[in-house]
Amino acid sequence: MEVQIAIERYLLRCGFTADLKSGSEGGRVFRGVLDRAGIDPIMVLIWIYDWSLSKYPVIYLKEGERYYNTVSAHINWDRSLCYIAPGEVVLNAFAPESAIELCLETASRLISRFDACDPTLLTDYRDEFNAYWSNDRSRIYAVDGLVKSHYHLHIDNVKERGVWLVSPNRKEHNHLYEYFSNGNECFTAFSGAFVITSEENWPKDIKLPLPENLKEFLEWVRINSPKSLLSLVRLLSLSIFWERAYPTVIFKTQNHSLAAIFKLDMEFIESKKLTVGSLHALGGFRLYVDGNPLVKLPMIRCNVEDASVDAVYARNGSPSFQGKNILVIGAGSIGGFLVESLAMVGAGLEEGCITIIDEDYLEIGNLTRHVLGVDDLNRYKSEALQEKIEREMPYTGINGIVGDAQQNLNFEYDMIIDATGQEAFSRWLNREHLSHLMKGGNTPILYAWLEGEGTAWRTLLVDSLDDHACWECLYIHGKDGDRALRFPHSNEPVNYRHVGCKTIVPYAATAAMQAAALACEAAVDWYQGQPSPRFRGGHRSGRVYEAFSNRDLEKQEGCLACSKT
Ligand SMILES: [Zn+2]
Ligand SMILES: [Zn+2]
Structure with a gap:
């Protein structure tokens, strides 16, 4: 209310009169003369409907005034002036008088460009010609x-x-x-x-x-x-x-x-x-x-x-992964968000392809943690995901395979991403991968997973046998087959839930999104020739996000997988 009073007083002082009839749509209309910037005075109407000034006052040329019937840059179809580029000027409602003065001043400067037949008006007109x-x-x-x-x-x-x-x-x-x-x-x-x-x-x-x-x-x-x-x-x-x-x-x-x-x-x-x-x-x-x-x-x-x-893809900077073949194993929570993110950064373009392999179908319990929705209930996740991406991002080459990753694994990809988050599977995959690398193969694997109840998200890139850790290097093995994470985020026990013979780790979709985002960024870095740091993560304790020192990890001495290869 104070702002409104201040603005009204200021406009009255500037010689404007309030138009009582025309404020029906809310706000108020004032009639008066624009005369700043040395222009010949010109009659306008000012309509102010947002007293917080987050929406600019609208300034209309008055009927019969010069330029009223002119087609020009910065004159809209309703004869309102496009005098401020939206987003460029922020009007300060704490200083209403100077905010309104700024409007009168800027609008006057636009009129002075019309008066001078400013040649840059044609450039502006072409720039905004679509409008x-x-x-x-x-x-x-x-x-x-x-x-x-x-x-x-x-x-x-x-x-x-x-x-x-x-x-x-x-x-x-x-x-x-x-x-x-x-x-x-x-x-x-x-x-x-x-x-x-x-x-x-x-x-x-x-x-x-x-x-x-x-x-x-x-x-x-x-x-x-x-x-x-x-x-x-x-x-x-x-x-x-x-x-x-x-x-x-x-x-x-x-x-x-x-x-x-x-x-x-x-x-x-x-x-x-x-x-x-x-x-x-x-x-x-x-x-x-x-x-x-x-x-x-x-x-x-x-x-x-x-x-x-x-x-x-213009707003991505430049797209990544064009022409690359990427295999994503697992179309669960992490895999779903990951495939979507990969498609958005450009994977699958130019004869490239995202292949997803998964053997599960979408259940009720998945809905609140998955990129797929009700439409795809009881469908195979990999197939439904393929259709979703094809529909929404038609330039993306994508192929959903229904099947068991262990039976269908081959290394004929530019990159493989393990998004299963399943320890036993990743352990098996790591061994297969090490022997692939031993035989001279060079397909890297990026592992993405959550720890605890989704409180920590991690990725590890394994791209050579030479210096860096393999996936198994993240575990310390005891004598009786017991094992523990080498870099645990927390030692809190996980409250597993059992649904039939399935075990569910409770966490929210946001945890999977964090892991998917981290994996997507690590993959983009690899694509751009910057694989380091190969071990990355983030985690939170309650409401506190803690720093994780992303790094290249050395092999663990005596690692059960890579020290024996
Ligand atoms: Zn304009
Ligand atoms: Zn190892």
Whole structure:
């Protein structure tokens, strides 16, 4: 309340008046004059609806004022000014007067750029052109750049979300590419959407109104690139373009791609007394003949988003494990989160593959600790995991094997990750691995496991026989077959739970996520040529996270596994 009063007083002092009628949606509207930064005064409305100022006040040009009917950078469709880049400026509600003054000042500076016809406005306009171009929720995700035709994005409710996919069909592509190649302009045809490439930056001019129908579109394209207009007119004379209900043109320009989807529905065809199948006869240069009904064809302006591998993985820095074959043993809690993490960092790309082997199926008790959910109950985890990753991350090569890892083990992988967390299995695997290395093999194994009741998570990389510890080196063996961890986190006994003849160690999903994250990072480091430190971990005592000294571990003298090899 204090902030609101301070802001209102300040605006009144600046000559604004409160608009009593228009505050119905919450907040208040003020009318007044922007006159900072040496500009000619200009009337605006300021709508403040968030008095904490975490949402910026909205400043609208007043009807009849200069620029009110202008298409420009930083003027939104509702005549509000885009005067602050979101996230860049934080308004301080503890100093409301200076916060509001900052808004008036910044908005005035924007107006002064308009007044001066600042050429950088065109650059800004191009940068944010997607925001202006789109007049529909539709999106085209261009998945091209893919080599295989079966790599589609699998998305449900395609129509409801207005998602259009541009999927490459090589045959069609090559055929039309040859047909249409035209200097540096070329067509690339996909199913239903035709791409015209332009070497220029679009749009050419900031004040150009955006097209609503085919006629306006032709004019808009002409101004941006006469050469592209020729390509477009040729395209419009082809029957193949008019075969589908929503013929689509995508202009791939230097700075972005944009699409025009024409609404060629039966309603339009009947209202204009057109004949399906002969629309192309009205296309081409006939479009410039007076009275051609096709020019009234309404269009959807739709943004095209790059959905290529590079774009999808862009926020990862650069993806890891491309072309690598990774075997993950165990699709339990750790294995599930691990496979998902590996896919997200890029494993399985470029002919690489994540193979998961597991023989269990998903049970009720798994639900709260597993990356899979109710949909996959009573299915084999490895198969369900494969389907989940294929559905959500379609660029990932993945293969789920149902079976026993001991019977199916081979070392023909770039890396093997043991995510079983089962001591007996890991002991067996370690012996097999040491003999693989003895015979000159070089496949590394990364072990990931939890200790205690999920209070400690560990990974160990075994990548050579030379200097470093094997998995067994982590155990001290007594005389009667008793053994203990060499580096125990805690000596607290674990409260095992017994369900039928199964033994369950209670821990929360978060413990498995910690182990999976640790393993994924260790694997990425190995991929990047930095296997050290090979022994890593983290743990907590109650609410305290304690430091674990990650290190390369030396062999244990007299290790039952590696000292005898
Ligand atoms: Zn803007
Ligand atoms: Zn050893």
